[in-house]
Amino acid sequence: MENLSTTEHTTSPYRKNPSFSGHQTFPFRYTWLKKGVDAVRDKSNIFTEDNAPVTLGVGKNMAHSIRHWCLAADLIEKIEDESDPRDGFKATDFGEKIFDDPEGYDPYLENPATLWWIHWQIATNMERASTWSWAFNFLNYPEFTRDSLTKALMDWIKHEKKIKRQPSENTIKKDVNCFFRTYCLSHSPEAAIIEDTFDCPLVELDLIREVQIEHGEQRYQFNLGPKPSLTDSMFVLTITDFWNRQFPNTKNTLSVSEIMYSKLSPGQVFKLDENSTVTYLEKLKLVTDGAMTYDDTDGLKQISRTENLDMLELLKRVYE
Numbered sequence: 001m002e003n004l005s006t007t008e009h010t011t012s013p014y015r016k017n018p019s020f021s022g023h024q025t026f027p028f029r030y031t032w033l034k035k036g037v038d039a040v041r042d043k044s045n046i047f048t049e050d051n052a053p054v055t056l057g058v059g060k061n062m063a064h065s066i067r068h069w070c071l072a073a074d075l076i077e078k079i080e081d082e083s084d085p086r087d088g089f090k091a092t093d094f095g096e097k098i099f100d101d102p103e104g105y106d107p108y109l110e111n112p113a114t115l116w117w118i119h120w121q122i123a124t125n126m127e128r129a130s131t132w133s134w135a136f137n138f139l140n141y142p143e144f145t146r147d148s149l150t151k152a153l154m155d156w157i158k159h160e161k162k163i164k165r166q167p168s169e170n171t172i173k174k175d176v177n178c179f180f181r182t183y184c185l186s187h188s189p190e191a192a193i194i195e196d197t198f199d200c201p202l203v204e205l206d207l208i209r210e211v212q213i214e215h216g217e218q219r220y221q222f223n224l225g226p227k228p229s230l231t232d233s234m235f236v237l238t239i240t241d242f243w244n245r246q247f248p249n250t251k252n253t254l255s256v257s258e259i260m261y262s263k264l265s266p267g268q269v270f271k272l273d274e275n276s277t278v279t280y281l282e283k284l285k286l287v288t289d290g291a292m293t294y295d296d297t298d299g300l301k302q303i304s305r306t307e308n309l310d311m312l313e314l315l316k317r318v319y320e
Contacts, residue, residue: 018130018160020167020175022068024061027182027200032062033118034107036070037091037099044079044088072128073121075099093312105319109201112229113318116270119202120238124245124264131175132182136222136271137263143211143221150176183208184220205229207271226276232287235280237314238266239292243305256281256301287317 035056039046046052052063067089070076075095079088091099098114101107106114126133131153139152150172157163157172182200205227211219242265243254260267260277267277281294281303292305 017127018134018157018163019128020130020171022064022072022128023175023178024065024068025174025178026062026065027178027202028065028069029198030109030201032058032066033070033073033075033109034099034101036066037075037095038101039066040070040076040089041091041096041100044090047089048087068128069122070095072125072132073118074125094315097312097315105315111319112204113231113234115201115205116227116230116234117237117315117318119205119207120241120266120269123269124242131172131179133264135179137268142224143219145217145219146173146176146180147217149179180208180220184210222271224271225273226279227270227272230270231318232280232283233314233318233320235266236284236287236292236309237311237318238269239303240309240311240314242266244308244311252306253302253304256303259303 035058039052039056043049043055046055047063047067049055053060056063056066058066067076070089074092075098076089077092079090081088094117096104098105098117099107105111109115122129122132123136124133134153134156135149138156139149144152150169153172153176154169157166182202183205185203186199206223208220209223211221213219239254239259242259242262246262246264247254256274256277259265259281260272260274262268266272272280278294278296278301284292284294284303288305288309291307291309292303294303295301
């Protein structure tokens with residue numbers, strides 16, 4: 001069994017109370033995110049009501065899962081209202097812009113760009129999707145099994161000081177299984193429950209591939225390299241998000257190595273190689289109307305920006 005050690009145990013600025021549950025073992029389905037956004041727009045406290053499953057048209061556990069994934073993808077957020085003890089939610093700006101039917105950019109997940117954005121949000125959300133975030137950003141071995149990923153996560157958890165209550169190995173196994181079902185085609189036997197055979201939309205991104213079976217265990221690897229459906233404008237949106245969160249108001253240049261190898265960077269989250277990353281960077285000036293530029297003079301590969309770009313305006317450009 002390969003050694004899937006973590007790359008580091010230091011505290012990252014993105015580390016916020018890691019968790020390994022909430023999805024009720026379900027990856028999200030095609031209609032779930034829109035259902036969740038629509039539901040809180042109609043009634044902010046819908047997820048605390050007994051009739052939530054009826055309103056959403058799913059089972060009780062799936063209703064909890066819809067809430068989890070909408071929060072993990074930053075499509076809904078809690079309403080901070082001390083006068084109301086119930087958990088109320090509202091759609092985020094991005095949730096509104098994407099899923100507001102009929103004015104939304106892509107309410108039915110027909111554009112691959114939306115899937116890339118949802119993956120980006122989930123894979124950078126250490127608080128609500130810890131296994132997803134850790135696997136894409138801290139797992140330093142390109143090939144792994146379900147068991148080896150579980151063991152590597154358990155090792156990381158032992159060293160992570162922010163995790164006050166250690167989850168059980170069984171909890172981590174369930175989280176890891178849900179992680180794989182988020183990105184890999186299901187292979188359920190004929191006797192399996194029908195609901196468990198629906199694949200998550202993120203399978204379309206082809207980020208994780210099955211490579212071989214060895215000693216009775218299926219092995220997997222990240223699909224490193226170009227991502228044909230990841231558009232230039234979506235790359236700009238995510239690199240801006242990374243820049244704003246990782247280096248808020250502190251620097252006006254980023255090196256290519258930071259873009260590729262820093263934790264929670266586009267290179268890590270999208271599993272890009274250097275050539276495909278540079279291909280995106282060479283188009284920055286055109287895509288951003290000169291606000292970002294790429295420079296490789298004298299072998300110093302970096303990008304610079306002359307102004308802070310508006311995230312919602314960048315999102316609009318993605319769908320133009």
